[in-house]
């Protein structure tokens with residue numbers, strides 16, 4: 001019938017991380033056919049573009065040599081702030097020369113592939129929606145608890161970008177008004193100041209408990225330490241205050257919790273968070289809500305960046 005065999009349609013997904021560039025060849029079932037990585041260069045936009053092009057060229061070469069199929073496009077997940085609509089990086093931390101940089105256009109010129117740019121947190125949620133914990137859900141929200149708190153919103157089957165591309169900054173919802181802590185964004189009492197791994201280790205250091213890292217905190221939870229449980233209550237309170245806002249606003253089918261710290265903490269926060277949300281959310285919005293740990297780990301960003309080219313209309 002001339003129909004395209006699904007396994008022949010491929011896309012390249014690249015996750016531009018702080019230390020590593022990871023590139024994948026992904027098919028429509030989420031199967032990974034190839035992987036390339038390079039350390040993320042520092043110094044200039046040209047070095048970065050060279051490294052990204054090298055990763056992409058190695059992947060396209062592999063596709064051709066092994067006759068894997070047709071590459072439909074290239075998706076790049078990068079740290080914000082950026083605008084996915086026009087493929088523009090507004091600024092990039094530690095990399096001068098990237099102000100208002102047309103990364104998607106530059107990569108298309110170098111590689112010949114249609115290129116889409118996506119914020120890294122959004123790319124991770126796309127990965128989970130197409131291939132992971134929220135597979136098939138048309139309404140899902142992701143929170144990534146790590147050094148900071150990343151967020152992303154997928155609503156009515158689409159990524160929500162907002163006017164300037166900065167939608168989904170859920171880590172900066174204000175959750176503490178009394179004795180608030182200062183956030184990296186300059187404001188007070190953001191979710192990131194209570195629920196990130198960094199915040200929890202700071203709270204731990206200020207307490208009378210033994211320990212100073214997120215890992216120490218998890219060890220104390222395993223030991224059922226009452227002081228650590230009190231800190232967990234504070235994390236859950238912050239998360240429930242933020243989550244109830246967007247659950248009542250968006251009525252998502254699922255909330256996906258990822259990030260190194262979030263994934264390790266999931267088994268401890270799942271039950272108390274569910275109980276708090278049941279009390280705080282509009283009943284219909286909460287009724288069928290699923291709370292899942294992220295499934296794709298470090299591959300989510302690259303897989304998600306590739307996914308827009310693989311979605312079947």
Ligand SMILES: [Zn+2]
Pocket residue numbers: 171172183184185186187190192
């Ligand atoms: Zn903030």
